[in-house]
Amino acid sequence: MATQLSVAGTRPRHKRVLPGLSLSLGTSLLFISLILLLPMTGLVMQSVDMGWDRYWQVISDERVVASYKVTLWAALIASVFNGFFGLLLAWVLVRYEFPGRRILDALVDLPFALPTAVAGITLATLYAPTGWYGEILESIGIKIAYTPWGIVLAMAFTSIPFVVRTVQPVLEELSPEEEEAGMTLGASDWSVFRRVIFPALWPALMTGIALSFTRSLGEFGAVIFIAGNMPYVSEITSLMIFVSLQEFDFPAASAIASVVLMASLILLFAINIWQARYLRRLHGRS
Amino acid sequence: MKSAPRSLKTIIGTLLLSGAVQASAADQTILNTSYDIARELFATYNPTFEKHWLETTGKTIEIKQSHAGSSKQANAIMNGLQADVVTFNQVTDVQVLHDRAKMIPANWKTSFPNASSPYYSTTAFLVRKGNPKNIQNWGDLARNDVALVFPNPKTSGNGRYTYLAAQGYAQKTFGKGNDAKIDDFLGTFLKNVAVFDTGGRGATTTFVERGIGDVLITFESEVNNIRNQYGADKYEVVVPKTSILAEFPVAVVAKNAKKNGTEKVSHEYLNYLYSEASQRLLAGFNYRVHNDVVKAEFADKFPEVTLLTVEEIAGGWPKATKEIFKNGGKLDQLQRR
Numbered sequence: 181m182a183t184q185l186s187v188a189g190t191r192p193r194h195k196r197v198l199p200g201l202s203l204s205l206g207t208s209l210l211f212i213s214l215i216l217l218l219p220m221t222g223l224v225m226q227s228v229d230m231g232w233d234r235y236w237q238v239i240s241d242e243r244v245v246a247s248y249k250v251t252l253w254a255a256l257i258a259s260v261f262n263g264f265f266g267l268l269l270a271w272v273l274v275r276y277e278f279p280g281r282r283i284l285d286a287l288v289d290l291p292f293a294l295p296t297a298v299a300g301i302t303l304a305t306l307y308a309p310t311g312w313y314g315e316i317l318e319s320i321g322i323k324i325a326y327t328p329w330g331i332v333l334a335m336a337f338t339s340i341p342f343v344v345r346t347v348q349p350v351l352e353e354l355s356p357e358e359e360e361a362g363m364t365l366g367a368s369d370w371s372v373f374r375r376v377i378f379p380a381l382w383p384a385l386m387t388g389i390a391l392s393f394t395r396s397l398g399e400f401g402a403v404i405f406i407a408g409n410m411p412y413v414s415e416i417t418s419l420m421i422f423v424s425l426q427e428f429d430f431p432a433a434s435a436i437a438s439v440v441l442m443a444s445l446i447l448l449f450a451i452n453i454w455q456a457r458y459l460r461r462l463h464g465r466s
Numbered sequence: 467m468k469s470a471p472r473s474l475k476t477i478i479g480t481l482l483l484s485g486a487v488q489a490s491a492a493d494q495t496i497l498n499t500s501y502d503i504a505r506e507l508f509a510t511y512n513p514t515f516e517k518h519w520l521e522t523t524g525k526t527i528e529i530k531q532s533h534a535g536s537s538k539q540a541n542a543i544m545n546g547l548q549a550d551v552v553t554f555n556q557v558t559d560v561q562v563l564h565d566r567a568k569m570i571p572a573n574w575k576t577s578f579p580n581a582s583s584p585y586y587s588t589t590a591f592l593v594r595k596g597n598p599k600n601i602q603n604w605g606d607l608a609r610n611d612v613a614l615v616f617p618n619p620k621t622s623g624n625g626r627y628t629y630l631a632a633q634g635y636a637q638k639t640f641g642k643g644n645d646a647k648i649d650d651f652l653g654t655f656l657k658n659v660a661v662f663d664t665g666g667r668g669a670t671t672t673f674v675e676r677g678i679g680d681v682l683i684t685f686e687s688e689v690n691n692i693r694n695q696y697g698a699d700k701y702e703v704v705v706p707k708t709s710i711l712a713e714f715p716v717a718v719v720a721k722n723a724k725k726n727g728t729e730k731v732s733h734e735y736l737n738y739l740y741s742e743a744s745q746r747l748l749a750g751f752n753y754r755v756h757n758d759v760v761k762a763e764f765a766d767k768f769p770e771v772t773l774l775t776v777e778e779i780a781g782g783w784p785k786a787t788k789e790i791f792k793n794g795g796k797l798d799q800l801q802r803r
Binding site for chain 2: 238241242243301304305308309310311325326404405408409410411412419422423424425426427428429432
């Protein structure tokens with residue numbers, strides 16, 4: 181505080197847009213380092229002394245590879261599902277007034293607030309052959325709990341708020357005038373959606389889907405209780421990490437974790453770059 | 467103005483002091499770190515020990531409990547959890563405290579009677595009412611019309627006991643050298659698993675609450691507790707003729723106890739588990755005990771069966787861990803598609 185005051189007393193060298201930027205930027209960087217970078221460095225350090233051969237051997241193990249496939253497919257299906265229903269949910273929440281809208285809006289965040297293990301146990305209870313939904317589904321020959329579909333379900337549940345919450349503000353910004361303009365020019369509902377609404381929504385929707393996807397890649401608590409965890413069929417990558425930890429094999433655990441981390445990072449970067457380009461094209465060069 | 471902060475300080479100081487005094491109302495405190503399903507057991511045992519300690523030494527002791535999977539607990543202790551004693555369900559989780567962290571002496575197994583295992587159990591079956599699939603022995607579990615539930619041997623000591631018990635049965639049935647037949651049996655046995663939960667309680671939930679599977683395989687103590695809790699009219703207990711000796715090892719975490727000055731009370735805390743009163747308490751929780759008097763009292767509760775040791779089945783825990791459960795070991799080979 182003292183240095184801050186003395187700085188204020190002297191003539192400022194640079195004019196900054198935000199007051200107190202240096203302090204807030206410094207604090208942000210410190211916290212990013214402490215909360216994000218330090219644990220990640222720790223993760224890398226754990227696997228550093230194992231050598232490339234061993235590293236490759238661990239991450240390319242047959243069973244671990246099978247878990248990548250299961251995890252990727254499930255995360256992909258879950259995030260596409262969320263893309264569709266998240267958009268629908270956001271649409272309804274923004275464009276319609278109905279009793280209980282506020283409550284529904286608040287409920288969207290529930291998967292974030294709920295401990296994922298609780299979510300997993302609850303879903304397993306509902307979708308098990310003895311559960312409310314599971315019993316009905318079982319009678320028409322559909323099995324969800326303890327199959328790969330259980331994994332999809334758990335992932336979709338825990339990550340749907342990402343889509344809703346990224347799409348919602350963009351939808352709110354979108355002025356009805358643009359749609360009305362389109363309609364007065366004789367466009368059908370569908371083409372208004374396709375040519376006016378969707379291009380504006382698309383970047384936000386993609387971000388939401390990507391966040392949902394990366395979140396699903398790392399999901400553990402919710403999935404583990406409903407997956408059945410059968411080798412080569414319904415084992416997720418997080419479980420492989422957990423198994424290594426149980427064997428006190430920390431390097432192996434961090435090696436597998438680094439693969440998940442890499443996949444998420446690459447995806448997030450790609451989305452960021454794509455989005456920047458898309459926006460530039462959409463709004464012209466700015 | 468000047469005296470105000472000082473008096474405030476005094477008040478806060480007094481409050482803090484009284485708080486500190488209150489926190490250690492007992493002369494000493496020790497932390498018992500244990501596995502998941504022993505919560506109720508030690509919640510019952512601790513007050514009896516506190517009383518015993520007061521009577522013999524005139525001092526008060528407060529015992530704190532911490533419960534989770536025992537591998538996880540071992541991890542936590544190595545990462546700095548100040549546990550004075552461990553009461554686990556698997557030898558390897560205690561051994562790792564010596565091998566990796568040198569927190570307990572190499573000879574911890576001889577510190578207390580019966581290989582430092584005051585009570586033991588075995589692996590048994592819980593089947594649904596009337597035993598519809600007629601499951602009597604391990605052999606029935608490799609039939610193709612039977613779905614099994616037990617925790618994953620990769621993540622659960624309970625699951626490892628189950629696997630080894632099945633292997634012990636196969637060795638006894640087909641002859642120890644008949645590897646092809648033994649592997650074949652174990653392969654089918656593993657294929658029959660419907661759900662692999664990560665821990666014992668999870669498996670129980672899957673079988674009881676979710677209605678999955680024809681048989682739950684877990685510790686005999688847990689099997690009996692479930693039947694008592696969920697109703698004897700819904701489930702039946704089957705204890706196979708041949709099973710495994712599941713030891714529940716205990717040890718004083720010497721390094722922590724020394725630091726905390728609790729060596730004496732920690733040792734007595736574990737030693738008192740061998741007293742007749744404690745053994746009776748343990749038997750009440752469906753654990754098998756060594757005390758002959760108590761054994762006779764509970765004879766009808768624990769059927770006489772052949773209990774093979776891990777030593778006999780797989781040459782001891784270190785060998786079993788390395789050859790069967792480690793990455794790429796026998797278990798992985800049998801589960802490979």
